[in-house]
Amino acid sequence: MTGSGPVDRVGRRRANIGLAAVFTLPALLCVAFLGVPLAALAWRGFGSGEFADNVTTSLVLDSLRLSAITSTITLAVAIIAGTPLAYLLATRRFPGKAAVDLLLDLPIVLPPTVAGVALLVALGRRGVAGRPLDAAGIDIAFTTTAVVLAQLFVSAPFYIRTAKAGFESIEPVYEGIASTLGASPLRTFFTVTLPLAWPSLVAGAILCWARALSELGATLIFAGNLQGSTRTMPLAIISAFESGKSIDVPIALSLILVGAAAVLLLLLRVLARGTPMRV
């Protein structure tokens, strides 16, 4: 901006100095508020010298294993079932599309406990769809399957939303040109559309995974809190607190979750920036 002369610039810098002075204090308070609890967690967790012992308890190991397995399955199901939906929502018009869109937003804004109750009413032993399943000898509520379903309900919309935005951002001309070059619609989807949407798909997958990993309310209501089969890490933290023995185990669990979240977020930044797929 060479057009704005030196006078303007000096003027703006002075104004900025005044503004910065006023804004710095609340900004620092904000950073401290977010940073201090996490720092305290790390200080207590690693400072006690017993982090390794706390992490190797069966409560922690079981929940860690269960969380890893269930969140991974959730992610896989969300991708396989959610990608076609995201693509259709982004590229086609169909009756009831607005309703589907709304349905996808609801789990994002609803309290997860509501999701848990809804799932229980639908798939619980005496639920709408659960009763015939029960008659067929299939039990869902309070099993590991229920954990996956609870996670899926609250986290899949994050993947579908992001993937949809990715598909929407692709100019239709790419698919048009691919078809004039002889590619069938399916080949066009896999060789052109999917690679072009890749950054969004990865971002959506990471958001979905993170949400599944932190899922608590819906799981507690629909799947219960049984060590080994439904007690994921967030539930293990609650259980460890309720047992009242020591605060060290919840701290260790929390630190693992903080670490996982940080890794996922870093991954998101790197993939969203450096991917060669970007247009």
Add this chain to the structure above:
Amino acid sequence: MFRIDIQKRVGEFDLRPSFETGNELVVLFGPSGCGKSLTLQAVAGLLRPDAGSIILPGGVVAFDAAAKIELPPQSRNVGYVVQQLALFPHMTARQNIEFGIARWPAAKRRERVRHLVALLGLDGLEDRRPRQMSGGQQQRVALARALAAEPSLLLLDEPFSALETPLRSMLRREVGALRRRLELTALFVTHDLSEVHALADRVVIYDEGRVLQSGTREEVFRKPVSHRVAQLIEARNLIPGTIDAYVEGVAVVRTPWCTARIRDPEAPVRGSVYVCIRPEHVIVLRAGREAREGDAVVDTVIIEEVAMGNTHRLFMRALPLHTDLGEPYIFEVDVPAHPYEVLGIASRRDWRIALTSEHLSMVARSS
């Protein structure tokens, strides 16, 4: 032989293109938003017409509403280059070119890519991605990709509009030469009249979804069929007059500023017309020199001039032959730099001009 005659309604816009062509480069020319690009989309199969038919070279029926025939785009074998190129950004130049011939045997495919790379001067760029290439290089890759599967028809939608002028005229020449070498039928969309001059074997003049005129470039420029076509091809001088007589294929048209003799076997015998002549076909006469037999002569005064690089455009005012005949008429005259200097046009303002008879045409005037 390529033939299109379709109707398509897009919102309020009514598209009804109709023309045919042999093995030529056809320029679809008209103002922005006149339906040229939509026509190409329909030919490529990306836009479904409401009615009519499209016959591709080789007699392939791509679309026929009456017979309920509609080939999907992937079965039409039409090469399509769009303005934004739409090179696949995640693929190298080679992968882009190979996209349309993925099913060919590997050896044949490699040979084809090698051939196209040589043909379009892309040596050494095969493994670059689109964003690692210049605009002109991307243009060539897009062209190679469209040509790879040996299409029967090439569609070019303002392919050079994003490029700088020197590169543009170079690629224009290359595309023209390439098309002749490959003996392809090509439809080339542009709103730039200079591309019509540079490229067209045949011109289709579009306006508001309709074809106003279609013919060889010479035909259209020599004899526009309407006032609107004359405007679009920038004939500039449209002089209102009346047919006075018609003798042996020559119409005598009287205007308030001159009388013109126009050879036109199909001319109407009487009526109101515009006499039509392009700025470059008007001659500024040296002092004392007589006009040729048959040319219309007008005495004028230069009222403004614009230097346009290698030519000067003069705005020359002519008074009516009788004061009660109306307003002065402003002729637009292009004089190349050399005659401009030799004649000493800058030295005085009164000049006699001649409207060369072989370049005169006329279009009907409703009044």
